[in-house]
Amino acid sequence: MSNLFGFDGGDTWLHHLSGATKMLAFVGISIIAMASYDLRFTAAIMVMSLILFYQAKIKWSQVSLVVKIITAFSLLNLITVYLFSPEYGVQLYGTRHLLFGSGYLTVTSEQLFYELNLLSKYIVTVPLALIFLITTNPSEFAASLNKIHLSYKVSYSVALALRYIPDIQNVYHQISLSQQARGYELSKKAKFSQRLKGSAQILMPLIFSSLDRIDTVSQAMELRRFGRKKHRTWYMDHPFAWQDWLTLAGTAAIILIGAWLFKVNGGRFYNPFR
Amino acid sequence: MSKPAIIFDHVTYQYDSQAEPTLHDINLTINQGEKVLIIGPSGSGKSTLGNLINGLIPHAIPGKITGQVTVMGQDVENSSLFDLSLHVGTVLQDPDSQFVGLTAAEDIAFAMENDATPQAEMKTRVRQWATTLGIKDQLGQSPQALSGGQKQRTAMAGVLVDEGDVLLFDEPLAALDPATGKQSIELIDDLHRRLGITVVIIEHRLEEVLAQPVDRVIVMQDGRIIANETPEALLKTPLLREIGLREPLYLEALDLAGIDFNDTTGITSVNTIEAPNLKQKLSDWLTGEPAHQKPAGLKPLLAIKDLTFGYPKGPKLFDHFDLTINRGDMLALVGENGVGKTTLSQLITGFVKPDAGTMTFAGADLATQSVKERADQIGYIMQDPNQMISKIKIFDEVALGLTLRGVDEATIKAKVEDALKICGLYPFRNWPISALSFGQKKRVTIASILTLSPQLLILDEPTAGQDWRHYTAMMRFLEKLNRDSGITMLLITHDMHLMLEYATRTVVLGHSGILLDAEPAKVLTEPAIIKQARLAETSLYTLAKRMDMDPFAFTAAVIAHERQERHV
Numbered sequence: 035m036s037n038l039f040g041f042d043g044g045d046t047w048l049h050h051l052s053g054a055t056k057m058l059a060f061v062g063i064s065i066i067a068m069a070s071y072d073l074r075f076t077a078a079i080m081v082m083s084l085i086l087f088y089q090a091k092i093k094w095s096q097v098s099l100v101v102k103i104i105t106a107f108s109l110l111n112l113i114t115v116y117l118f119s120p121e122y123g124v125q126l127y128g129t130r131h132l133l134f135g136s137g138y139l140t141v142t143s144e145q146l147f148y149e150l151n152l153l154s155k156y157i158v159t160v161p162l163a164l165i166f167l168i169t170t171n172p173s174e175f176a177a178s179l180n181k182i183h184l185s186y187k188v189s190y191s192v193a194l195a196l197r198y199i200p201d202i203q204n205v206y207h208q209i210s211l212s213q214q215a216r217g218y219e220l221s222k223k224a225k226f227s228q229r230l231k232g233s234a235q236i237l238m239p240l241i242f243s244s245l246d247r248i249d250t251v252s253q254a255m256e257l258r259r260f261g262r263k264k265h266r267t268w269y270m271d272h273p274f275a276w277q278d279w280l281t282l283a284g285t286a287a288i289i290l291i292g293a294w295l296f297k298v299n300g301g302r303f304y305n306p307f308r
Numbered sequence: 309m310s311k312p313a314i315i316f317d318h319v320t321y322q323y324d325s326q327a328e329p330t331l332h333d334i335n336l337t338i339n340q341g342e343k344v345l346i347i348g349p350s351g352s353g354k355s356t357l358g359n360l361i362n363g364l365i366p367h368a369i370p371g372k373i374t375g376q377v378t379v380m381g382q383d384v385e386n387s388s389l390f391d392l393s394l395h396v397g398t399v400l401q402d403p404d405s406q407f408v409g410l411t412a413a414e415d416i417a418f419a420m421e422n423d424a425t426p427q428a429e430m431k432t433r434v435r436q437w438a439t440t441l442g443i444k445d446q447l448g449q450s451p452q453a454l455s456g457g458q459k460q461r462t463a464m465a466g467v468l469v470d471e472g473d474v475l476l477f478d479e480p481l482a483a484l485d486p487a488t489g490k491q492s493i494e495l496i497d498d499l500h501r502r503l504g505i506t507v508v509i510i511e512h513r514l515e516e517v518l519a520q521p522v523d524r525v526i527v528m529q530d531g532r533i534i535a536n537e538t539p540e541a542l543l544k545t546p547l548l549r550e551i552g553l554r555e556p557l558y559l560e561a562l563d564l565a566g567i568d569f570n571d572t573t574g575i576t577s578v579n580t581i582e583a584p585n586l587k588q589k590l591s592d593w594l595t596g597e598p599a600h601q602k603p604a605g606l607k608p609l610l611a612i613k614d615l616t617f618g619y620p621k622g623p624k625l626f627d628h629f630d631l632t633i634n635r636g637d638m639l640a641l642v643g644e645n646g647v648g649k650t651t652l653s654q655l656i657t658g659f660v661k662p663d664a665g666t667m668t669f670a671g672a673d674l675a676t677q678s679v680k681e682r683a684d685q686i687g688y689i690m691q692d693p694n695q696m697i698s699k700i701k702i703f704d705e706v707a708l709g710l711t712l713r714g715v716d717e718a719t720i721k722a723k724v725e726d727a728l729k730i731c732g733l734y735p736f737r738n739w740p741i742s743a744l745s746f747g748q749k750k751r752v753t754i755a756s757i758l759t760l761s762p763q764l765l766i767l768d769e770p771t772a773g774q775d776w777r778h779y780t781a782m783m784r785f786l787e788k789l790n791r792d793s794g795i796t797m798l799l800i801t802h803d804m805h806l807m808l809e810y811a812t813r814t815v816v817l818g819h820s821g822i823l824l825d826a827e828p829a830k831v832l833t834e835p836a837i838i839k840q841a842r843l844a845e846t847s848l849y850t851l852a853k854r855m856d857m858d859p860f861a862f863t864a865a866v867i868a869h870e871r872q873e874r875h876v
Contacts, residue, residue, distance in 0.1 A: 173410045197410050200452060205695065211659045212696045215683040216756070217712035235698045243694050247405050253368055254406035257398050258419040258466065262390040267424050269409075269417035269434070 041196075042168050047277060048090045053175030054182050055278040059285040060166045066292035067158040072304035073147070075295055076154040079288065087161035092168050100164070108156045112149050123148035129307040144307060172196035177268035186266050194251075205243055209236045310339040312378075313474055313506040314361055319375035321356060321365065330356045332531045334375070338524075340473065343500050343507040345517050345539075348528030349552050350745075350775040357528065358478055358510050360384060363392035380473050393419070397467025401479040403459035404451070412454065413438070413447040416465045437465040441495070455645060457488035461495070468499070474506045475499070481513050482772070485645060485802045486844035493520050512775045514548070515556035515847065518576055527551070539576045544569045552777035557805070558847035561866050562586075565593040578847040579854070587855045594857060597865040606634035609764060609796050610656065615665035617655060625651055629665070629821055633764070638790050638797045640807040640828065643817035644842040649800045652817070653766045656798075658682045670763060683709075687757035691768040693749035696756075702728070702744075703737045706756045713760075723759045730789070731755040747778040751785070758789075765789070766798045771806055783810045784874070804846055808832065808867055816841045829864040 043049070048056070063083075067076050115122070123144030124130045131143040176193035180186045210233075218232035255261075296302060316336040322329040331353045338344050348354040359365040360377050367389040377384040380395040400406045409415030413434050420430045438444045441461040446454055454462065460480065467475065477496065481489045497520035500507045511517050514525075518539055525542050527535035529551045535542060542548070548555045558578040559569070567583050574580030583589075610633040618624035625648035633639055641649050654660045656667065658679040667674040674682060690696050699705040706727055710720045728734040731751040736744070741752060750770070757765065770786060771779040787810055789795050801807060807814055807828050814831045816823040824830070824837050831837060832846050852862035 171410070173414055193410065194408060197408070201404075208690065209695050211654070211657075211679075212688065212690055213698065214659075214679045215657055215688050216696075216709045217680055217683065238698050239695055243692070246694070250400065250402070250405040251408060253364055254400060255408055255418075256368055256389055257362060257364070257393050259390045259393055259422040260408075260418070262422055263424055265424050266421050267427055267430070269414045269421055269427065269430050271427055 041171050042093070042096060043171075044091055044169060046089055046091050046169070048086065048165055049169045050272075050275075050277065051169075051281060052178045052181075052272050052274055052278050053170040054178035055274070055281050056166045056170055057175070057178075059281055060162045062285045062289055063162060064159045066289045067155055069302060070292050070295060071148075071151050071302050072292075072295045072299060073151050073154060073306075074304065075292055076151065076158060080154045080157045083158050083161045086165060090165050090169055092164065096168065097164055101160070104156070104160055108153070112152060115149065115152065116145065120145060126303060127305050127307045131307070147306070171270060173268070173270040174272050177271040180266075180268065181271075181274075187261065190260075198247075201247075202240070202244065206236060206240055209239050310341065312337050313340040313342070313380060314338040314508070315376075315378040316357075316360075317376045317378070319360065319373065319377055321360065321371055321373050323356075323369070323371045330531050331360075334533060336526065336533060336536070338506060338508065340506055341504050342523045343497075343521070344509070344524045344526060345514075345522045346508065346510045346526045346528065347512055347514055347553060349512065349777055352528040353531040354510050354528045355478060356531075358398075358476055358508070361474070361508065362396045362398045362476055363387065363389045367392075393472075394470055395472050396474045396476055397470055397472045398476045398478065399460070399463050399467060399480060401482050403456075403463040403483065406463060407451040407459070409451070411448055411450055412443060412458075412462045415451065415462055416447075416469060418466060419470055433469050434465075437468050441465050441468075455488070456484050457491060460484065460492060464495075464499075468503075472505070474508065477507070477509045477511075479511055480509065481511060481516055485842050486804055487839075487842040489516055490519060490844050493517060497521070512553065514553060518556065521576070527553075543575045544572070552775070554776040554805075556847055557866075558851045560870070561590070561848055561851060561862075564866065564869060565589045578850045581851075590851075590855055590862075591857055594862055594865055597869060606636065608632045609635045609637075609670060611666075611668045612656075613666050613668075615655065615662050615667070617651070617660070617662045617665075619651075626655075626662075626665075627821065631815065631822065631825075633796060633798060635763075635796055636790070636794060638787070638810060638812045639799065640811035640814045641798060641800045641817060642802070642807060642814060642831070642841060642843060643823075644819075644840075647817045647819060647841075649817055650768065653688060653768065653798065653800060656682075656764075656766065657686055657688045683762075684760055685763050687754075687760065687762035687765045689750070689753050689757060689765065689767045689770070691772055693746070693753045696753045697741055697749065700740055700742075702733060702739055702741055702752055705741060705752055706733075706759060709756060709760050720759075724755075727755040727758040730758060730793075731785070745778075747774050747782060750782065762795065764796045764798065766800070768800045769802070770799060771801075771803060779806075786810070804832065804843060808846065808863070809870060816843075827864070829860055829867055832863060833859040 063079060067079055070076055120138065120140055121142065123146070124142055126148060127144045129144060133141045133143060133146070135141045172193045176189040179189040179192065213232060213235055218235060295304070299305070314337070316334045319331060319334040320329050321331040334357065346354045346357060356365065359369065361379060363384050365371060366373055366385060373385055379392060382392065382395065384392060407415055408418055416434045416437060417430045420433065434447070435444070438447055441464060443458055443461045443465065446458050446462070451459060451462070480492055480496070484492060493516060496507060496509065499505070509517055522539055525535070525537060525539050526533055527542070527547065534551070535547055543555065543559065556578070558581065559575070562569070562572070562581070562583070567586065567589055569575060572581055572583040574582055612629065612631045615626045615629040616624065617626045641652070643649055651660065655662055658674070658677065669685060697705055699708060703724060707720050707724045710723060725734065725737070728737050731754055733748065733751055733755055736748070741749065744752065767786070771782055774782060783806060786797060790797050799806070799811060811828045813825070814828045815825045816831055816837055818840055823840060824834065832843070832849055835845065837843070838845050846863065848863045848866055849859045852859040
């Protein structure tokens with residue numbers, strides 16, 4: 035089973051950035067890109083995020099499934115937006131340049147421009163999210179969350195959850211196989227409702243074995259003094275380097291440009307049709 | 309010079325969840341620098357004793373203590389768990405479940421992180437301990453990628469960084485293959501001598517631990533200490549047998565040959581034991597035993613031909629692999645971890661599909677059958693019964709397979725009661741499963757498979773984590789099923805005793821196919837095979853070599869004799 039959202043070690047400058055930096059940059063840039071409907075701006079960030087994705091040297095095989103799923107849903111979304119309201123762009127921009135079509139299903143330049151805006155937003159966020167998930171070591175991320183003043187107990191539970199995902203996947207798989215041998219058909223041959231019922235049967239043993247584990251792990255942690263002091267240090271801690279500050283400064287600059295464009299455009303929308 | 313490290317003074321302890329005390333009036337002193345083994349059957353209170361030393365009791369597990377436990381001068385009840393952990397380092401039974409770090413290095417550093425040790429110092433000390441324990445190259449790896457032995461070493465390093473005074477091992481051999489277990493006991497001994505720390509080992513496998521010198525053995529039963537002696541003195545008494553613990557195999561052989569243990573010297577090791585006329589008596593005994601007989605005339609049940617399989621992106625586990633399992637076989641499948649033992653059973657049950665080759669079961673081609681159809685004839689019992697059980701009541705759990713197959717209720721009732729009787733669970737049929745012990749749960753899973761009347765049972769480590777008494781009960785039960793109900797058994801195991809004493813045939817799996825397919829006693833007299841498959845030679849073999857006897861004939865005779873006694 036491939037690790038869908040797992041950290042994958044690497045040696046690019048993006049891997050060396052602190053996890054908190056990457057999270058702040060990802061959240062900051064995504065928000066401004068979502069808010070802005072200035073295609074010049076979002077297209078520029080889109081190009082940047084694609085370049086970054088290329089620089090992170092992420093293996094295509096690791097993300098291909100996720101990317102395909104997201105692409106499919108994005109296209110579906112774009113089509114639905116059009117089908118529900120083919121003239122939404124006309125309403126937004128106040129002009130109407132008909133390209134072709136008639137009746138309900140018309141295609142206007144305004145609608146195309148609006149949907150292009152949407153598309154660019156998707157393309158901005160997806161590579162950034164993948165970069166964050168795949169180039170961030172969960173332990174280092176926990177350490178950096180702690181550094182931005184989140185309680186270390188909370189920070190550590192984030193890392194611990196990530197640590198146990200593969201284990202739980204494994205146990206789930208084992209239980210599922212044994213239930214199948216008992217007679218639950220969970221393969222594609224069975225009806226969906228049956229598969230759902232069968233899957234529910236896996237949950238009870240899974241929960242019980244997980245509860246046992248939690249008990250043992252928490253004892254093991256206490257035996258090694260987790261929670262003894264107000265502060266703890268982190269083996270994977272990674273001091274903020276100039277690259278981190280530069281990245282944060284760059285993020286701030288992008289956000290400021292986005293905000294400045296709101297002012298220039300007199301709102302969130304850039305209107306080329308006026 | 310010897311100052312006490314651990315003192316139990318009239319300690320009685322009762323868990324809040326139990327009606328009776330688990331420990332009764334324990335008085336015990338363990339001195340600094342001593343190496344002590346605590347043994348006892350399951351439920352004797354030995355783990356509870358260990359938890360009183362590291363402070364999990366009463367600090368993490370609530371209960372009522374009377375008397376006083378003192379560890380390195382600190383009163384356990386009135387010190388915090390954190391302060392105690394600086395003195396006592398605990399290595400838990402299952403290293404998998406105590407891993408908290410994403411990599412071995414972080415796991416070793418965990419205690420130091422919590423002490424807010426500066427990062428540079430952590431890195432130095434992690435490196436230093438990893439080098440000492442021989443896991444320097446594994447520091448960057450995730451826990452899942454480590455072998456059982458490496459996991460345990462990582463866990464050890466994680467407590468050794470504290471440089472405490474006492475090291476406590478809770479069943480260190482439980483999760484290891486025989487060869488790794490042997491190395492682990494050697495490593496513990498090496499640390500004990502080099503660091504001069506106090507070592508407390510809780511185990512029920514006496515012979516393996518005694519492979520290295522131990523100062524004292526403390527024997528527990530029913531919450532009391534019933535012996536506190538040197539290994540030498542203990543082995544000369546019949547106490548172990550009386551309480552259902554196993555004495556070393558070589559001593560069983562000496563016993564058969566009529567040697568009085570009180571006449572022996574060097575009794576703690578097969579390499580040093582001597583007695584008057586030892587060699588003569590042993591070979592006299594061997595001559596008097598009937599010659600070994602080979603089983604004959606078997607019909608094939610499952611024929612695997614030309615099987616080829618490898619996981620995607622993984623190496624080929626099976627390459628033109630052939631194996632025939634005969635009706636009535638009690639076959640032990642052994643071999644190093646990762647060699648494909650579990651995969652083979654999953655290929656047979658249909659959980660994974662072969663790349664090429666055929667499997668014929670009772671004359672029918674398995675390839676055309678679904679997992680469910682195969683399960684009607686082939687039962688698969690996982691190592692951990694908790695992973696198989698999905699109902700609350702025993703009866704419902706055992707009936708599940710039949711219910712799902714739409715069998716009518718009267719038949720279900722009859723079949724389930726039958727299976728419960730065979731498994732000795734009939735009196736408990738209305739109990740909740742959660743009230744059962746580990747071994748009983750395992751029987752529930754076996755009963756629930758038996759209702760489907762399988763011809764072949766595949767059991768993954770059927771006796772893991774059980775003491776000798778429960779182990780013997782489980783194996784005799786399986787043997788009975790094999791003999792009386794004619795169910796063919798495929799046992800996947802690391803346990804050399806199990807293989808030797810209960811299997812009728814052993815298949816040793818290696819990286820390039822079957823290394824050896826022979827009678828069990830034969831396997832353990834082949835040093836090359838033992839090494840390749842990470843098994844360990846038994847003390848019977850060592851004893852026979854020392855006495856210039858034929859190791860195969862000797863091992864086979866001792867085992868045959870034991871089997872006969874068992875069937876009387």
